[in-house]
Amino acid sequence: MNFLTDNVKSIEPAHSKALGNAEGKDAVRRKGEAWVKRIEAFHGGSTTEPVVGGNYFSVSRHADITVQGLGRIQTDEIMLYEVKDDKIVMEQFFY
Numbered sequence: 001m002n003f004l005t006d007n008v009k010s011i012e013p014a015h016s017k018a019l020g021n022a023e024g025k026d027a028v029r030r031k032g033e034a035w036v037k038r039i040e041a042f043h044g045g046s047t048t049e050p051v052v053g054g055n056y057f058s059v060s061r062h063a064d065i066t067v068q069g070l071g072r073i074q075t076d077e078i079m080l081y082e083v084k085d086d087k088i089v090m091e092q093f094f095y
Contacts (some may be wrong), residue, residue, distance in 0.1 A: 004028060004088050011092040018070065028091070041066040055083050 010022040010031055018038075022031040045063035058080045066072045077095035081088050 003086075005084070008088055009090045011090065013093065013095060016093075016095075018067070038068040038070075039065050040068055041072075043072070057081050057083070 004025045006025050007023065008025055008028050010028045012019045012021055019031065019035060022028045043064040043066070045061065045065070047062075048060040050057045050059050058078055060076070060078050063075045064072070065075070075095055077093055080090075080092045080094070082090040
């Protein structure tokens with residue numbers, strides 16, 4: 001994960017029941033890996049082209065997945081990233 005700064009922040013919405021916030025490259029990596037391990041089946045999805053503005057870019061993603069403990073769900077989210085010195089310093093998710 002050379003594209004992340006050592007002190008990267010990953011922010012979930014306050015209402016998130018499945019994931020919490022994380023800070024630091026190792027913690028953000030573990031958070032992502034833990035989420036992927038919970039996905040039992042991928043039924044379909046799509047991701048938009050990035051929208052770039054200054055030091056930020058965002059993509060929108062739709063996913064139809066079966067998640068351990070949640071069952072089959074459909075998600076629609078916007079993923080916002082802040083970049084400094086060619087590395088991601090913050091990722092924030094809106095759903």
